Amino acid sequence: MDRMLYVAMTGAKQTMYAQAVNNNNLANANTHGFRQSLAYAYTEPLRGPVYDSRDYVQVADEVIDFCKGAMQATGRDLDIAIQGDGLLAVQAEDGTEGYTRAGDLHIDAQGIMRLGNGLTVLGDGGPISIPPAESILIGADGTVTIRPLGGAPQGLAAIERLRLVNPPTQDLIRSEDGLFRRRDGDPAPADANVRVASGMLETSNVNTVGALTRMMELTRHYETQVKMMSTADNLGKTNNRLLGIS
Template sequence: MNNSMISAMVSMNGIQQRLDLLADNMANVNTVGYKRKEAAFQDTLNSVMQQSSDFQLAGRATPLGIGMGFGSRMSELAVNFKQGTMKETGNMTDLAIEGNAMFQVLTQDGEVGYTRAGNFNIQINPEDPQTGYLVTNLGHPLLDIDGELIEVPAGSKLHIDGAGNIIAMDGEVEAEVGRIGLVTPLRSDALIQRDSNLFVLPPGEREGVIMATSDLAEEEQATIRQGVLENSNVDLANEMAEMLKVQRAYQLAARALTSSDTMMNLANNLRG
């Protein structure tokens, strides 16, 4: 198999991964709190084919040798945590974060997950119908600053301030029921993305990866807005433009592969 065929094949594999990434971003353009995925590419197996000294002619400015590559591959997948736009909903259990922070939720596996999606609702406690828990749309309970479930009186109206303090109002009776535990990623690249717009910590790591937002200086702390949701930070127009460029690159690589195959067939059919 010649070098051009290998290069085209490797490039097509990398471009296909890029197309899959763009398709994922576009499919989640309306997903609350979704963060855009981005990819980086690098050359594969670069080498230099040395030339004979006969090519070192007078006036030649470039060094001897022919640069040879074997296509490119996706080297890194990253998540862009840029703030999304805000959308007023009027729903008092919808929450949005302004600033660098994430909600803590308890997953079905019993581990702590982190998300920017704030479309919560109240799920009634089956053991006590008079109380309920703030949960995500997939049923993951929201955690407070101590990592405990937040229990609220069923049927009460909730008031949540910028620091995450929750006050339940039942008529004229007010009761403070807890404080939402926001965390701030110190190394967002270390977070591992899971399904359902959730992130988890690497096994055995927490120190230096995240910290409680309340431990930051006051001017650095993120705030919570009630009755608001954070939209996806995906720009559909940019994604469409990028997809067109990637499709053209895929077509070019496919044409190079076809040309290489044609040349190989011609060479195989030559007769002396």
């Protein structure tokens, strides 16, 4: 019965992992620019001296779905959405460079440009600092332009350019802080071809109906695995009684 028990156990364990991934997707269904994760499982045979005796369930590395989210018009000058492929560089809490598709920007009391979650937005020259201004505009190439306080309507000044990158998606991983980083840990080079749309935000690419359906499906899978473990335990107890083992 140990074979049946351990095979069911590995299935239940990986189903719980898949459920956690799915729950995280659902929790971020309203997070701007979020990319859902996909959990894949495969069977790995237990190698024996003569032949493979059983197959255990294994989970593959996390796969990130980079399909685009929908564009949502906000009319706010500091909201941006990346058009097509590309990512916005920000400074993580540990000081390293990370990447995101979120674009809900704002200027704090010190004039530093930040995301809605408080992370510092990076430009080609480092953190972007905005002097007092009548208005702030972000161009399609990421150039940040301001009209200084008291300046003429046509007196615009380019301050900085958003650091936009476009590394291959297969080279990206998602860190525990939710930001994307390259697998090798090196910063991605800036890409002048990445374009942004001002006054727009990109929604999450999570399909809530599909995720809820997936949650119920995984729950049924887990219950099936637990029933198999219970059955294996009962069969073992029955065998012990038949053999007269207390």
